[in-house]
Amino acid sequence: MQSKVHNEDIARIFEKMSRVLSLKGKNRFRILAYENAARSIRELDEDLAEIAAQQKLEEIAGIGKDLAEKIQEALRTGNIRACEREGGKIPDSLLMLFEIRGLGPKTISLLHKKFHVDSLDDLEHALASDALGHARGFGAKKIAALRESLEAWTASHQRMLLGLALPRAEELVARIRKLPLIERAELAGSLRRGRETIGDVDLLVVSGDSPTALEEISRLPEVSRVLAVGPTRATLLLDSIQVDVRAVASESFGAAMQYFTGSKKHNTHIRAIARQHGLKVNEYGVFRGTKRLGGAAEADVYRLVGMPLIPPELREDRGEIEAALKGKLPELVQLSDIRGELHAHSTYSDGHSSMLEMVECAAAMGYEYIALTDHSPSQRIAHGLDRVRLRKKIKEMEKLRKERANSRLHLLLGAEVDILPDGRLDYPDDVLAWLDVVIAAVHANFNQSRKQMTDRILRAIDCPYVNVIAHPTARLIGKREPVEFDFDRIVSAAKQAGVALEIDGSPWRLDLNDTLARSAAEAGGLLSIAADAHSTAQLAYLRFGVLQARRAWIAPASVVNTWSWETLHKWLTARRPQRLGRSMKAAG
């Protein structure tokens, strides 16, 4: 049996084919057909192999007889002879040039033929020399624009982390809202849906004088570069993040928000339902024939197709439309439901803020409880606490509790304890008994087998002092793959034991991710949404965890840190061997 051919492999072949054909100046609709097919395949949930087995390839939008046969061939042999023949002599490095903004088939073809540019490196050299200067179509501005595009691509060809992009985008929106010409400004796109990474920022504005408003936006100090400005649209760079600003009419604002928030799949599905009602939905509104029925408010769009407004975080076509039609949209946890933080560090381990600073910040945020969960000794780089230093921390915490006796904020002595490779915890039971909150986490030996890792985490869950498994898959977005384990077994063991699985809000982690968190919650498991804060400012990371939880359809009831102090306290102590931790008694 041939090694498995994935949907993405076939999408790549078709994408390559469309680029090859465009370089050769072939029929533009044929080019478009391959492009559409590639996109259509990328949007599939099901494996092409399964669809092929059911003889249903031609039911996929954009796949006809010919492409269905080509897919069959790719599934059998791993490649498509006709596509290889067509693109045979064209190096992949040349096709990479399509990634550069401002380069299309004509220019790439010209660069290739006249200047022997076959790669991004070649392009860089050509742009650096003055060779292009005299060629037709290459003015000084064009060359400068290409230099900038190449630079921007190098800086940002990978997607940007939500937690880093969102605050920058929000600052920009706040700034834009203060401009006198601006009536409204809102973020749309994947940022609004809370996706863990984003490609660019979509921003909609309403103004009585759009052209001037867009000019003014382009001149804001936050904007590092202006790629394009016209009367209805501007493309800007905010650091290396591309921002697309669109000016829309007030009466179309809701329809435009709906359209530009996406996802594409969600919108396609909504439009299909609209068609069944004899309606047309686009970015300008909802129409029956030429009669405009609504579109000023986003809720208009959903109401006219017979459903309540769907929260942006759910708009991925993962069942939310069916749920909305049945009136069964889930109640989603929101930031204001959160009553405390169960994962935060202080200067005792690798945090940058003192216990006092962390506690004061948590009080200012209106929290009812905060656990300071510094690392255990195995985390040497993070200054994990041995018994002696842990005792010192307990003393300081008891002093803090006395000084703040009138505060409604409960201080919890916690630790983020390493789960050792064999599943034992990094503190012995007598030390664990000192703690009010134990969150256990994998921080090393990520490459164990699936079975070893499953047993390791199961053993940690078995320990009666453990309350939470922190960042369960240990992934770092774009940097470290999630560890492998039997997720269903972990979820069911955690549920049995009353152990919560964490949704870590740190922008680099967001762990559990949305799909895993959703299946944990659907199985009836408990979750904890945490900031994993290493400073007072990072306590705000919790909101990214909440966004992730909302994408996972999670209701407040299954999130332990939405619970009142009394309920949480009962839960924390429920599993413990009889003798209560002494600091918990002090917390009273």
Added chain:
DNA sequence: GCCGTTTTCGGCCCGACTGTTTTCAGTCG
């Protein structure tokens, strides 16, 4: 190359924007 209440041929992704053009070509979303 796909698609079909316009159905096996003849449409399909076109409007906005930039740069270099002297009335338009190329690219983007």
